[in-house]
Amino acid sequence: MEKHYEFILKDTEELVYESMCRQIMDVESENYGAFLDDNHILDAKFTIYRTASMIALFCNRDSELYGDERLFERILAGLHFTEKMQLESGLFDYVTCNFSSAPDTAFCIKKLMPFFFYMRDIRGEKRNPGEEEIFRIIDGIIGKAAKGIITGGFHTPNHRWAIASTLMECYKIYGDEEMKKCAEKYLAEGIDCNEDGEYAEKSAGNYNRVNNDAMITLAEATGDASYEEYVIRNLRMMLHYWEPDDSVFTANSTRFDKDRLMYPTDYYTEYMLMAQRHGITEFYEMANSIIDICKRHNLHGPDCLIYFMWYPEWRNIEHFGLYKNPDYSVFYKNSGISRNKTGRYTYTVMNGKSNFLYFHNGTIKLEMKVAGSFCEHRAFKSETMEETADGLHLHQTMHGWYYLPWSEDKIPETNDWWQMDNASRDKKMGPDMDIDVWVKESSDKDGIDVRVKTSGVNGAPWRIEMSLTGASFMENGHLATTLKGNETIIAKDDHVELSNGKDMLIVGPAFGTHRFMEGKEDSELTNSGSSTVYFTDYTGFDHTITIRNMRSQFSK
Numbered sequence: 001m002e003k004h005y006e007f008i009l010k011d012t013e014e015l016v017y018e019s020m021c022r023q024i025m026d027v028e029s030e031n032y033g034a035f036l037d038d039n040h041i042l043d044a045k046f047t048i049y050r051t052a053s054m055i056a057l058f059c060n061r062d063s064e065l066y067g068d069e070r071l072f073e074r075i076l077a078g079l080h081f082t083e084k085m086q087l088e089s090g091l092f093d094y095v096t097c098n099f100s101s102a103p104d105t106a107f108c109i110k111k112l113m114p115f116f117f118y119m120r121d122i123r124g125e126k127r128n129p130g131e132e133e134i135f136r137i138i139d140g141i142i143g144k145a146a147k148g149i150i151t152g153g154f155h156t157p158n159h160r161w162a163i164a165s166t167l168m169e170c171y172k173i174y175g176d177e178e179m180k181k182c183a184e185k186y187l188a189e190g191i192d193c194n195e196d197g198e199y200a201e202k203s204a205g206n207y208n209r210v211n212n213d214a215m216i217t218l219a220e221a222t223g224d225a226s227y228e229e230y231v232i233r234n235l236r237m238m239l240h241y242w243e244p245d246d247s248v249f250t251a252n253s254t255r256f257d258k259d260r261l262m263y264p265t266d267y268y269t270e271y272m273l274m275a276q277r278h279g280i281t282e283f284y285e286m287a288n289s290i291i292d293i294c295k296r297h298n299l300h301g302p303d304c305l306i307y308f309m310w311y312p313e314w315r316n317i318e319h320f321g322l323y324k325n326p327d328y329s330v331f332y333k334n335s336g337i338s339r340n341k342t343g344r345y346t347y348t349v350m351n352g353k354s355n356f357l358y359f360h361n362g363t364i365k366l367e368m369k370v371a372g373s374f375c376e377h378r379a380f381k382s383e384t385m386e387e388t389a390d391g392l393h394l395h396q397t398m399h400g401w402y403y404l405p406w407s408e409d410k411i412p413e414t415n416d417w418w419q420m421d422n423a424s425r426d427k428k429m430g431p432d433m434d435i436d437v438w439v440k441e442s443s444d445k446d447g448i449d450v451r452v453k454t455s456g457v458n459g460a461p462w463r464i465e466m467s468l469t470g471a472s473f474m475e476n477g478h479l480a481t482t483l484k485g486n487e488t489i490i491a492k493d494d495h496v497e498l499s500n501g502k503d504m505l506i507v508g509p510a511f512g513t514h515r516f517m518e519g520k521e522d523s524e525l526t527n528s529g530s531s532t533v534y535f536t537d538y539t540g541f542d543h544t545i546t547i548r549n550m551r552s553q554f555s556k
Contacts, residue, residue: 001272004291005308005315009062011294011301016057016065019050023074033077044085044092048108049303051078055115055134056305059123072130079137082108086141090148102149103159106166109145110213112138113169114306122310146170150182156255157200158207160186161214168221191215193230196332197237204241205250205257208234212270232274235283238267239323240330240339243346244362246293251358251367252337252350259527264290268302272314284319292322329441331387338385338392342445345549349392349439351385354378354524355467356394357439357450361549363503364470367527370435370452372462372539373520375400380435391440398433400457433457433539447505447548454539461516464535464545466507467527471498474533476510483531488517490534495546498533504550511543512536 022036034042035050054075057063065071086092087100094104119127119135127135149167154160164186171179192200199211212231219227241249248264250257268290275283294301308314331338336351345361357368370380375398382394404426406412412420438451454462471483476494481487483498495508514536526532537543 001287001308001317001319002315004287007291007295008301008305008308009060012053012057012303012305013063013065015300015303016053016071019053020074023050023078025074025077031081033074033079033081035078041096043095044082045094045104045108047078047081047085048111051075051082052111052115052306053303054078056309058134059118059131060305060309067128067130075134076137079134079141082141083137086144087148089151090144090146091151092145098155100148102152103154103156103162105145105149106159106162109142109149109166109170110162110217112142113166113217114310116142116173118306118310122312142170143174146174146176146179150178152182156207157192158203158210158214160189161191161211161218165214165217165221169217172221187218191227191230193233194334195233196335197230197233197235198332198335199234201254202335203250203253203255203257204238204248205253205260205262206266207253207255207257208238209266209270212267216270216273228274228277231270232278232280235267235270235274235286237332238264239282239286239325240328240341242325243360244344245360246297249339249346249348249358251348251355252335252353263293263297263299265294265299265302269304269307272307275319276311276314276317281319282323284317285321285323288319288321289323289325331392336385340441342441343552345447345552347439347441347448347547349385349394351382351394354381356380356382356437359448359505359547359549361503361505361551363500364468364498364505366498366505366507366547367467367530368450369465369467369524370437370462371465371519371524372460372516373523374398374433374457374460376522377433378519378523380437382437388438388440391438394437394439396435398435399429400431400433402428404428431457433460442546442548444553446552447546449544449546451542451544453542457539460539461514462537462539462541463517464543465526466533466535467530468498468533469527469530470500470503471505471531472500474498474531476508485529485531486526487531488526488534489532490515490517490536496533506546506548506550507533508546510535513538 024031024034031042035047037046054071057065058071060066091100092105092108093099094101098104116138123131149163164183167179167183199208201207212234215227215230219225243249248262250262251259268287271283271287327341329340338349340347348358350356354369355367359366377398380396383396385394407426433456436453440449474481474483474496476496490512491510492512493510495506498505517534
């Protein structure tokens with residue numbers, strides 16, 4: 001992958017020049033050597049990441065900064081600031097969130113590990129004095145950190161694997177049995193990757209690849225290649241998670257990346273490693289596609305120059321062709337998500353989510369909810385999602401209920417409502433409202449049909465919400481208006497055309513029998529920056545809404 005290498009090398013140089021602009025190089029400053037992030041926060045992790053990119057260039061003979069003395073001064077300054085920020089315990093603070101944090105320390109060390117192994121195993125006795133000094137400092141930081149990580153503590157599922165994999169890798173380096181024993185305690189819980197290839201946090205934008213990195217490290221550190229089976233499973237699943245605009249589908253995530261625009265840059269090394277080790281053709285193609293995406297969207301390339309130095313054979317691998325991303329229809333039942341691609345568009349259906357449907361044609365994204373107010377319920381969140389002969393069926397039964405006065409045998413001693421165990425009260429149950437949604441692709445493969453049926457309760461003002469990004473104009477037989485974001489529009493009849501000069505979605509038929517758009521207290525807010533189109537009616541109703549992608553009617 002010589003062309004990948006050339007691109008990543010030049011892009012790393014650009015990243016380092018950017019980093020130089022934000023490094024504190026005033027020797028009188030107590031923060032000498034630190035890098036300021038976008039919020040001007042001083043944090044060890046950010047400094048480690050920026051310093052690491054500098055080390056890669058300093059050690060790379062093809063770089064215009066190879067062996068540069070001024071760069072070496074900056075590297076030492078960054079490493080010394082890192083040492084300064086390392087607590088006596090060996091741990092680092094993640095100053096915007098976690099203090100004396102074992103998992104965040106593990107993330108810091110993970111960034112340094114490839115440099116450690118490159119210096120130790122590739123350069124070895126050939127290390128020049130500068131490399132020797134860098135290696136000595138990194139070795140000290142890692143060794144001290146590993147002692148701290150043993151003390152443990154975590155918050156989220158992926159933290160366990162960051163800790164366990166780092167400790168196993170440090171055990172391999174230092175031979176400390178306590179590191180191995182501690183890692184095994186975490187690993188005894190079992191890896192939370194289901195048969196679909198999805199990890200517990202469902203974070204396609206970030207934590208899937210964090211978990212994959214941990215599994216790769218565990219395989220390398222323990223010699224147990226079975227850990228890579230989780231990685232391969234996830235990367236195969238991720239082949240169905242790219243959107244028509246090259247971004248990653250993130251709406252199913254339970255973490256910060258939910259609904260963020262994110263690209264697959266950081267998956268590059270995983271696709272390369274698994275392609276190389278297991279001979280998986282489409283993974284090589286995905287590595288090619290990721291570089292292509294970076295160039296097409298003017299994104300920073302993968303910050304992984306050190307991997308080409310650690311695995312020099314990568315430069316000699318050549319595999320041509322991009323991942324073709326063929327049409328597909330997959331239902332990951334354990335993960336509660338169906339991903340579908342036909343030509344220029346994708347559509348996604350999710351179980352248990354209020355934003356249960358996404359339609360994306362590359363420039364316009366439509367997100368659908370069925371919302372209203374019924375007792376404590378504010379939106380449809382399916383309890384079941386099943387495949388049908390021609391699509392998917394989602395269902396939820398919303399149970400109505402009311403508290404009853406305390407029975408004589410349960411009357412509490414207090415009259416303070418907030419001190420009462422109200423969950424123990426008897427309840428009057430009912431009525432119940434059933435909501436059923438059927439989603440199927442059109443026979444002409446130019447969009448989807450969404451049937452929404454409500455029953456059991458009559459007269460409740462509910463609505464179909466369609467949040468739109470990328471559309472700049474809306475028109476039907478009665479109106480024509482620009483869309484700039486944050487509009488709320490009820491379409492009363494006819495089909496609506498949603499366009500942006502490149503693409504058009506045609507949605508309808510519309511219905512608008514009431515204006516109750518915002519709902520009761522605790523209703524979900526509209527998506528900031530998006531335009532929201534409402535179809536409204538009173539329950540029970542039975543409406544089928546068609547979503548048609550205009551360009552699919554004459555271009556596949």
